[in-house]
Amino acid sequence: MPYDYKPYAYHRPPGLTAPEPRHKVAIVGAGPIGLAMALELAQHGVPSVIVDDNDVVSVGSRAICWSKRSLEILDRIGIGARCVEKGVTWKVGRTWHRDREVFTFDLLPEDGHKMPAFVNLQQYYVEEYLIEAAQANALIDLRFRNRVKAVEQAADHAVAVIETPDGDYRLEADWLIACDGARSPVRAMLGLDFDGELFEERFLIADIEMAADFPSERWFWFEPTFHPGQSALLHKQPDNIYRIDLQLGWNTDPEEERKPERVIPRIEKVVGHRDFRLDWVSVYTFQCRRLRNFVQGRVIFVGDSAHVVSPFGARGGNGGLGDVDALGWRLAGVVRGEAPEAALAAFDRERQFGADENILNSARSTRFMSPEDGVERLFRDAVLHLANRVDFARPMVNSGRLSRPCVYPLVAPDATGLPEVSRPGAVAPDAPLADGWLLERLGVGFTVLAIGCAAPEVPGARALALPVTPELAARYLGGAGAAVYLIRPDQVVAARWTACGVEEIAAALTASREGRT
Incomplete structure (x- = not known):
């Protein structure tokens, strides 16, 4: 059955009656990124108010591919299990050139992780779960049908003028976070624009409802016989919905x-003449662009309002959750007076790095799918020709290399001989424990993680000592008998040692908190 878009209730905001006290944080946009931002801040005890000009979840499936790292973030804020339970879990992708399969990949070839490689789940479900969590949280004030019509900045706060069905009011906040999408009105109000590249290419998205037995895999075609000279993609979603x-x-x-009279014949060529119903249709243009700086005075841009990429590769929503991950603990530290405002420069620096990595891979994917005539096309066709014959060509097949968390280039203590997967700047890899999962044990603050040894007690961090297991040894020790890790609140490795003192760990913690790494 199609999704039931029920409107959420509008409530008359207090600012219409009398000036509201200045809020710590105001968030513009109640999509997945804005809602996750509020829930992440609440994890750190920071209240926020969210305003959104709409009163329903997003229409159409939109973002559907949620990566392992995004699921870990969603799990930390309380909805990960629901997303996995409802979604279609997958990890295998298959690529064809015309009628010949040329490349297959497995995104999570090893066991021992709580979250799967990817889950396909329509954006409207993710928003529904996030809204329910936000409305149940006493630290979050969620206001529907509250449209931002102007933004002003002062040295120590921002002011938004809000339009409601009952009139306008002013909303002051120490920090305003713009999560209002690729066409961000807040960005326009501040006179900001993206830098980057707009590709002369268009894709049709069609969600169809049909009963079928396609496996839970990602299928991609270059120049299929059913769509000559172009590319195509098929994804399975819950509720018998398929994305094409x-x-x-x-x-x-x-x-x-x-128009349906043009869409339906195209879909029939992909799935055959079977009963299906069009659920949602859109046409999009490829672009890979971002703001030069995500922190603009007292306004911080997060998600699509800060950067946009081509949809192939599932980097949009997942990249936005990466922003939430990097900002939440830092902004909470600033709000609570535990960290200087300079810490936000580290967020800006790291997420610019992450956006640039996404843009690079997205641009490469686009060029591989739509090569220019000449050398680009010759190279692409040669790679596709070789890919099902020789191993070296297969990693070159780029059908939208999928989202993965970037490794930040931290300047931090790092012992030699420890595994690359857990180096400073990388997300701490999960591992099974006797009583659950490693990431569940890290909490929301800094953690001193000791494996195979005692955990030093460091002010400002919790100590966690674990015995060696095969998975922990493979992901954290390598050939070492023991190691100590400093894990940030966003579960990123801040530093690691095979031998260290409390002073060294404390210095690394202070540098990380203040954004000096």
Whole structure:
């Protein structure tokens, strides 16, 4: 059955009656990123108010591929298990050139992780779960049908003028976080624009409802016989919904291509003449662009309001949750007076790095799918020809290399001989424990994690000592008998040692908290 878009209740905000006290944090946009931002701040004891101009979840499936790291973040804020239970779990991707399979990949070839490699779940479900969690949280004030119509900045706060069905009011906050999407009104109000590249390419998205037995895999075609000269993608979603993406070319009319009489024949060529119902249709243009700086005075841009990439690779929503992950603990530290405002520069630096990595891979994917005539096309076709014959060519097949968390280039203590997977700047890899999972034990503050030895007691961090297990040894020790890790609140490795004193750990913790790494 199609999703039931029920409106959420509008409540008259207090600012219409009398000036509201200044809030610590105001968030513009109640999509997945804005809602996750509020829940992440609440984990650290920081209250926020969210305003959104709408009163329903997003129409259409939109973001559907949620990566392992995003699921870990969603699990930390309370909805990860629901997403996995409802979603379609997958880890295998298959790529064809015309009618020949040329490349297959496994995104999580090892066991011993709580979360799967990827889950396909429509954005409206993720928003529904986040809204329920936000409304149940006493630290979050969620206001629907509250539209930001102007933004002003002062040295120590921002002011938003909010339009409601009952009139306008002013909302002051120490910090305003813009999570209002790729066409961000807040960005426009501040006179900011993206730098980057707009590709002359269009794709059709069609969600169809049908009963089928396609496996839970990602299927991608270059130049399939059912769509000659172009590319196509098929994903399975819950509720018998299938996502189909079809490359259209630049010289197409988006309005014409959305019409059912043009969409349905295209879909029939992919899935055959079977009973299906169009659930949602959209046409999008490839672009890889970002703001030069995500922190603009007292306004912080997060998610699509800060950076946009081509949809292939599932980097949009997952990249936005990476922003939430990097910002929440830092902004909480600033709000509580435990960290200087300079700590936010570290967020800006790290997430610019993450956005640039996503943009690089997304641009490469786009060029591989839509090569220019000449050398680019010759190279692409040669790689596809070789990929099912020789091993070296297979990693070159780029059908939208999928989202993975970046490794931040931290300047931090790092012992030699320990595994690359857990080096400073990387997300601490999960591992099974006798009583649960490692990431569940890390909490929301700094953690001194000791494996195979005692955990030093360091002010400002909790100590966690674990015995050696095969999974912990493989992911954290390598050939070492024991090691000590400093894990940040966002579960990123801040530093590691095979031998250290309390003073060294304390210095690394202070440097990380203040953004000096």
